[in-house]
Amino acid sequence: MxxxxxxxxxxxEDSGHADRGDVPGWVLIxxxxxxxxxxxxxxxxxRLADVFNSAIDSVTGG
Incomplete structure (x- = not known):
């Protein structure tokens, strides 16, 4: 083989016997x-929207 x-x-063979993970932990995270x-x-x-708009205005000259 x-x-x-x-x-x-x-x-x-191991798929049904292995630990499947901590689902409640992942849901909590x-x-x-x-x-x-x-x-x-x-x-x-x-505030981030204001910073973004200010940056765009400075680039476009608006």
Whole structure:
């Protein structure tokens, strides 16, 4: 059996027995990240928009 076929065979046999990961942990990380982005966007969004508009105005001469 070639090395690749043996790898596929072993991967198929172990697929049901291996740890599938920490789903609640990933959900928590995702929700916390989304919350932080929303918080930062809410606090800094208007200021960042002003900075962006000022930069565009200085480039376009407006």
């Amino acid at each position: 070639s090395m690749f076929k043996r790898y596929l065979h072993d991967a198929r 995702t929700l916390m990240t989304a919350g932080l982005v929303a918080l930062i966007w809410g606090l800094a969004g208007p």
